[in-house]
Amino acid sequence: MIDLNTTWFALFAVLITGYAILDGFDLGVGVLHLFARNNTERRINLNAVGPVWDGNEVWLLTAGGALFAAFPPVYATIFSGFYIAMMLVLAALIFRAVSFEFRGKIESRGWQRLWDWSFGLGSLLPSILFGVAVGNILRGVPIDGNGLYVGSFLELLNPYSILIGVLSLVMFVMHGALYMTLKTDGELRDRMTRWVSGSWIAFVVVYLLSTLYTIFEAPHLMENIFSKPLFWVFLLALLASTAYLPVVLKAKRFFRAFLSSSVSIAAAIGIAAVSLYPSLAPSSIDVAYSLTAYNASSTPRTLTTMLVIALIGMPIVILYTIYIYRVFKGKTVITEESY
């Protein structure tokens, strides 16, 4: 029997997954933008994600809104607790957003370099910090008996969380490079394929490392997950999709490879969610202080109302999103309307 609180725990995970899969690839493209070799390549990067990045970022906003509505104490404690980190992410996302529109407005090398850096670093910083945030949640954050965060900004930058930050970075780079294999041709696509191979190896290595590290750093997660059958589903999906990726990549079945990495991302988030459940923000001070889907939720009336809103709204969103992706499918070509 799945209750309302569990449903919202799962829905929040789904929204985060949607964000990681969709904005994940355009954040990845932004990181790869730092390594672009010439202006044509930079314009291809920007135009490949130009029509869709904004819609992708809405998944983050919706996840934030859902967290606020369904689990207000978690929203309040985590965002006020991670204050400086949040401000840095928001600043990065501001620069990243405007760089699309601003860059092409003036034909000057210096001007365009400025917005290239803005797009690149504006993608790099969130890619790492989102992982760092997840890492901190996984190992537990200092939440006291009053539900208040009592740590500091620098405590967030611990080795375990930084490793998870690196994991999210390589995951997004792999995903972004795969998206670019769908959007490019010839020499550029070959280079993107090499980026996929490299980041795939990095992903596997860092994932194994973080799993090992988790056993020592956050043993409570390990105790939790083995009792849950869902964990095995996600683990199998992760193993299968990760193993499948290089096979289809070699066969130049790029869309399948992109789907594989999407599944890998979903499965990795699924494993993290299952290992945390029902906790949303475990306390490192005392497990009893943890904010969970039960002690930190809104009332059943609000959860039900929100569920109705989500069930009406999300299918429509998914339908037109698919339609718009179909309109823009195919290789990126530079036209008069391009950036």
Add this chain to the structure above:
Amino acid sequence: MDLDPVLLARLQFALTIGFHFIFPPISIGLAWLLVIIEGLGWRRGDDTYVRMGKFFGKLLALTFVVGVATGIVMEFQFGTNWAEYSKFVGDIFGAPLAAEGIFAFFLESAFLGLYLFGRNRVSKGVHWFSILMVAVGSTISAFWILVANSWQQTPAGYIIQNGRAELTSFSEAVFNPSTMIRFFHTVDATLICGAFVMAGVAAYLLLRNRGDLVARKALKLSLIFGLVVSLLELFPFGHEHAIQVAQTQPEKLAAFEGLIEGQTNAPMVMFGIPSDNPPQLDASIEVPGVLSWLAHGDTEAYVKGLNDFPPDETPPFFITFVSFHSMVGLGMYFIGVMLLGVFLLYRKKLWDQRLFLKLLVFSIPLPIIAIELGWIAAEVGRQPWVVYRIMKTVDAVSITVTAGEILFSIILFGLIYLFLGALYLFLFVREVKHGPEPEVTTEVSV
């Protein structure tokens, strides 16, 4: 140095919202005008409207992206800076924000991409539909954010229980006593804003002798549209909104209108010099009975003054009074300008009235200023409450965030906004100077 975290948090909030609030009104107003323009271009097959659509579409894209970029901060800062507030009202307040994401943000941002990049990829009908969805999406977005704001002003559909506000009726919370009138008042203000931006830009193009058909037709459209929406803002929307404030937030009305002592036959203050501590109004020009009549439909009705309320539960008088009266004054100015413009258009004297065209260019920022003033009047007028008569602002801030951290955020975003604001202006002007694409001349085949 001892800094007050509450004051800093309020400044931070005012800075981020105040800056963000420049852009959505322009976007919403322009989007609806573009629905008309693109519709005419599509149905009539008129190349002038197609070029007009492309030109104003670029201005929309520029404005929209700065709105999106600065908007991300909005949703998260309830958690970062106002954690106690978020915990107390999350059961009610989070839902409109989530609904805004699901019903509005996805729609506007997905279809904006289709509108801007899809001109040659989809049919003309679908392309028109995409700008319609941008306009609809951004208007729904305004609805949900105004639901959230209106609930803070006139809370309904809740019960205080378990140390927080718990939802008892979603529909009562959404359609609380001030939602709908605030929605009409604010969205109409965005339309005025769009009309003035378009009129000012078109006037500029005419002054610069770039006056091809695009500028003339854009000016004509925006003046007629602008006159209608400016008049609607006075009556019924402004009027009805004032009645609602009189009924549901009497101390705010008293501060708006400069009514210190409650009285029957209460006057409408046309002008006055306000001061605080204690609230006082000097050198005022008043018309007796009008306020009583406007608020209660009877010149003899008693209207409560600021002194009828406990001093620690009334809003700061000076800011509330000045921002409200300046907004109303600007509203009157908008009606005057648009009336004059339509009159000149009717007399076929518009195109060479250089002075009037210059006035239109100069007026571009004024609706934005009026909107900001209206927002200040509404929000400062609600103080000292964050949720009217339920939770005070001082009890709403994050306990664990230090004054230094908030100061860091103020400086960080202050610098970013200064930079972005300057760039936006620079690029906007540049785009306008570049003007619409020239008419396509028919190629002669050899």
